[in-house]
Amino acid sequence: xxxxxxxxxxxxxxxxxxxxxxxxxxxxxxxxxxxxxxxxxxxxxxxxxxxxxxxxxxxxxxxxxxxxxxxxxxxxxxxxxxxxxxxxxxxxxxxxxxxxxxxxxxxxxxxxxxxxxxxxxxxxxxxxxxxxxxxxxxxxxxxxxxxxxxxxxxxxxxxxxxxxxxxxxxxxxxxxxxxxxxxxxxxxxxxxxxxxxxxxxxxxxxxxxxxxxxxxxxxxxxxxxxxxxxxxxxxxxxxxxxxxxxxxxxxxxxxxxxxxxxxxxxxxxxxxxxxxxxxxxxxxxxxxxxxxxxxxxxxxxxxxxxxxxxxxxxxxxxxxxxxxxxxxxxxxxxxxxxxxxxxxxxxxxxxxxxxxxxxxxxxxxxxxxxxxxxxxxxxxxxxxxxxxxxxxx
Numbered sequence: 001x002x003x004x005x006x007x008x009x010x011x012x013x014x015x016x017x018x019x020x021x022x023x024x025x026x027x028x029x030x031x032x033x034x035x036x037x038x039x040x041x042x043x044x045x046x047x048x049x050x051x052x053x054x055x056x057x058x059x060x061x062x063x064x065x066x067x068x069x070x071x072x073x074x075x076x077x078x079x080x081x082x083x084x085x086x087x088x089x090x091x092x093x094x095x096x097x098x099x100x101x102x103x104x105x106x107x108x109x110x111x112x113x114x115x116x117x118x119x120x121x122x123x124x125x126x127x128x129x130x131x132x133x134x135x136x137x138x139x140x141x142x143x144x145x146x147x148x149x150x151x152x153x154x155x156x157x158x159x160x161x162x163x164x165x166x167x168x169x170x171x172x173x174x175x176x177x178x179x180x181x182x183x184x185x186x187x188x189x190x191x192x193x194x195x196x197x198x199x200x201x202x203x204x205x206x207x208x209x210x211x212x213x214x215x216x217x218x219x220x221x222x223x224x225x226x227x228x229x230x231x232x233x234x235x236x237x238x239x240x241x242x243x244x245x246x247x248x249x250x251x252x253x254x255x256x257x258x259x260x261x262x263x264x265x266x267x268x269x270x271x272x273x274x275x276x277x278x279x280x281x282x283x284x285x286x287x288x289x290x291x292x293x294x295x296x297x298x299x300x301x302x303x304x305x306x307x308x309x310x311x312x313x314x315x316x317x318x319x320x321x322x323x324x325x326x327x328x329x330x331x332x333x334x335x336x337x338x339x340x341x342x343x344x345x346x347x348x349x350x351x352x353x354x355x356x357x358x359x360x361x362x363x364x365x366x367x368x369x370x371x372x373x374x375x376x377x378x379x380x381x382x383x384x385x386x387x388x389x390x391x392x393x
Contacts, residue, residue, distance in 0.1 A: 086204075098138055100165055101140050114157045136269040145161075155226070183309070183347070185372075192366050201320050201340065205339070214327045239328075289347060292340045
């Protein structure tokens with residue numbers, strides 16, 4: 001896929017315009033932290049801080065809409081609730097926050113297309129997710145939210161959450177990525193102990209391209225509400241695949257629709273154990289935590305200064321991303337910038353501490369390995385050495 005297609009579809013891997021719009025905003029108490037850290041407005045303590053985060057499931061809801069309309073399978077909406085939650089919660093966990101989190105939802109729907117059953121499934125799924133996380137010692141507290149019928153401005157449905165927590169400043173992880181650090185990457189695919197089925201590795205980024213490049217034009221004809229009518233026809237559903245068509249993955253037959261709809265894996269149970277392992281001053285031994293969402297494998301570039309991040313021993317690319325690349329014809333360099341390509345959480349730390357992270361991840365049946373290293377450089381650079389070529393960003 002060319003950047004031309006991205007522009008025509010109204011999406012961006014780099015979010016240059018967004019970053020330009022917010023570049024003059026206050027970056028909080030610790031500008032290099034993965035989330036904005038605010039003073040303790042809630043409690044007025046100099047020893048504490050506040051964290052508030054907001055995000056949505058993005059256009060993944062459009063694919064869930066297609067699958068639901070085609071099959072009547074409400075279960076795909078469970079994944080959408082998790083997608084929106086994890087895009088908030090795992091970002092917050094990257095600054096050390098894994099407990100005591102308030103959660104509020106904002107759902108906007110077109111009532112003519114989205115039934116009450118869908119809304120009920122989304123809400124119940126959030127409840128189920130909090131119960132699952134509670135089993136791992138993670139306290140999430142649902143504070144209600146807003147569900148609005150706004151068909152004039154929302155084509156199908158938009159699902160988002162806002163999260164808030166109060167944290168001791170001594171418990172924070174603030175990115176201080178250093179030359180000599182190794183990078184531990186945690187797989188985004190497979191089946192973790194706290195997951196009920198195989199996860200293809202998809203997050204909530206790159207779904208606009210994945211949906212249109214993989215799936216057949218018949219879906220554009222049947223469901224015009226699933227895309228922006230201002231988008232040129234030549235980039236609407238240009239693939240060959242059907243939603244219910246199955247492929248063999250990890251010894252199972254899985255529909256392509258559900259594979260792309262794999263819910264964004266949360267790493268909260270892993271990160272909770274890591275925070276228990278690295279307490280007090282030991283927490284500073286974690287020099288960086290990066291959630292590889294928007295920007296894929298280049299996400300870390302926003303959290304380094306005069307460093308080159310070299311990823312030269314990546315985990316194998318999961319079948320999902322090979323499928324997307326094959327169907328779309330997207331260059332591999334762009335694939336690594338748009339999708340996580342196999343790992344969506346990165347630790348930056350001394351090599352002697354890497355084994356602790358690897359051991360914890362594996363107790364949850366999550367593949368993990370040292371995927372690269374950091375060195376000094378002029379400016380901020382990311383190099384990906386992949387089986388498909390070496391790419392500089």
